Amino acid sequence: MQLSMKCSVAVHCLLFIWEAGPTTRVTSTLLAQSTGCNPVVIRNVLSALKKAGLITVARGRGGAALCRDPQQITLWQIYRALDPRGVPELIGIHPCDDRPCPVARNIRRVLRRPYREIGQAVARTMEGITLASLIEDLEHPDPDT
Template sequence: MQFSMKCSIAVHCLIFIHEANDHIKVTSPLLSLSTGVNPATIRSILSVLKKAGIIQVELGTGGATLQKDPRDINLYMIDKAVEPHDFDQLIKIHPCKYPLCPVARSMSQILRRPYQEIEEVIRIKMESIDLQSLIEDYRQSQVNESTQDK
């Protein structure tokens, strides 16, 4: 079971966009530099975030801004935007169907419900974590970092 890194890259971009707060124009090359990710990948992520209504990107000149209040954007929304199929059977079931083995014949049926319940718990938890709380965590990390430097 593993999530793609696209969600964490998207969160990085969204926090950067929020913190830029009209001080600088946030472009894919700038986000690429900040994240260490190829600009084409950044453009792809920005494109799906725009389609999801999370950000707005100025045509021509570039520059991304949040389209929603950070309290109205949650981790699940971000993940669904960048990886629409992440929660389609998050935990895979071995496809063994050896017809002569009763255990093999039953595994899919036995595991489907508990795996779906686990996926639901993860989804609910991700929905409870909004971008604003991540921004606050980022800001606190900056305070902690600056006090350690002294």
């Protein structure tokens, strides 16, 4: 029951892009060094973020930059860029529909509504978290966390 780790890698990349600002050409190699991920993984993450309209990537020499103000980028948008299905698979249901047990035959129907509500709550929470708030946490850490 874990959100994709690609989401945290994407947030790492976006924070790095913000921090590096216009002074550094942020490439997949540089991001790979910072995240500890393979450059191919980073390129895939950057491609998804670009497709979602969250970043631009310069042709040729490379270099990523934010397309929007960090206040306009939500954690939900970042997550959806990497997993367009959203969170329906956040909590899975084991396959057992074909068993003779009445619980097994109905478990999917019984769990559909509460799992949908959980997914909606996660989406609402992620919509309320902006890249700007994450930048604030990065630049001004709470000593109690």
